[in-house]
Amino acid sequence: KAGVTQTPRYLIKTRGQQVTLSCSPISGHRSVSWYQQTPGQGLQFLFEYFSETQRNKGNFPGRFSGRQFSNSRSEMNVSTLELGDSALYLCASSPREVQDSPLHFGNGTRLTVT
Amino acid sequence: GESVGLHLPTLSVQEGDNSIINCAYSNSASDYFIWYKQESGKGPQFIIDIRSNMDKRQGQRVTVLLNKTVKHLSLQIAATQPGDSAVYFCAENTGYKLSFGAGTTVTVRA
Numbered sequence: 428k429a430g431v432t433q434t435p436r437y438l439i440k441t442r443g444q445q446v447t448l449s450c451s452p453i454s455g456h457r458s459v460s461w462y463q464q465t466p467g468q469g470l471q472f473l474f475e476y477f478s479e480t481q482r483n484k485g486n487f488p489g490r491f492s493g494r495q496f497s498n499s500r501s502e503m504n505v506s507t508l509e510l511g512d513s514a515l516y517l518c519a520s521s522p523r524e525v526q527d528s529p530l531h532f533g534n535g536t537r538l539t540v541t
Numbered sequence: 542g543e544s545v546g547l548h549l550p551t552l553s554v555q556e557g558d559n560s561i562i563n564c565a566y567s568n569s570a571s572d573y574f575i576w577y578k579q580e581s582g583k584g585p586q587f588i589i590d591i592r593s594n595m596d597k598r599q600g601q602r603v604t605v606l607l608n609k610t611v612k613h614l615s616l617q618i619a620a621t622q623p624g625d626s627a628v629y630f631c632a633e634n635t636g637y638k639l640s641f642g643a644g645t646t647v648t649v650r651a
Contacts, residue, residue, distance in 0.1 A: 431584070460638065470585075470630070470641040483637040517584050529575050530639060532584035 431533035439539045445506040448536045452520030459501040464515040513540045551646045560618040564631035573634035580627045
């Protein structure tokens with residue numbers, strides 16, 4: 428079974444631009460979560476989707492948004508990019524509720540904002 | 542608020558020896574814990590999990606121990622191999638998300 432796939436692997440953007448990252452979960456997984464990983468803050472929760480509904484959101488500004496499609500694929504969008512948004516963005520999926528099963532992560536999208 | 546932390550940021554281990562990675566958590570209500578391994582350029586990879594109704598769980602070459610009294614979690618890796626070199630994270634399930642510790646970088650010496 429294929430793992431979580433994230434595209435693109437690398438992105439370089441300029442301050443003020445916006446970016447869309449894509450995630451395809453493991454087949455059959457309905458829950459998709461997004462995390463931001465930086466050297467200073469570690470892994471921080473962004474949001475979680477289940478059956479196309481955002482159920483939970485982390486402590487990030489409204490510039491960070493996402494959505495989930497009927498096939499469970501998910502996208503996240505960051506608008507008006509800031510230098511501090513440079514990070515590894517990780518998508519993770521699970522077959523059931525987050526509290527019932529481990530998250531399986533993709534290899535991430537490395538975003539660099541210049 | 543809740544936090545999950547690891548006692549040591551780095552650990553150097555001789556190949557063939559056993560490794561022990563420690564983690565402390567603060568939320569006594571947490572009931573599900575997971576260990577992840579992250580290699581350079583990759584996302585976190587699931588290693589093993591444990592629920593609060595257990596105090597020990599074993600996998601292939603790995604054992605997780607949970608001490609709820611002192612809110613402590615540990616990962617033991619038997620016969621450490623060069624491929625075990627990575628950053629190890631413990632994660633605490635807080636209902637709808639995972640709260641990760643800062644990670645321990647394990648380096649295996651030949």
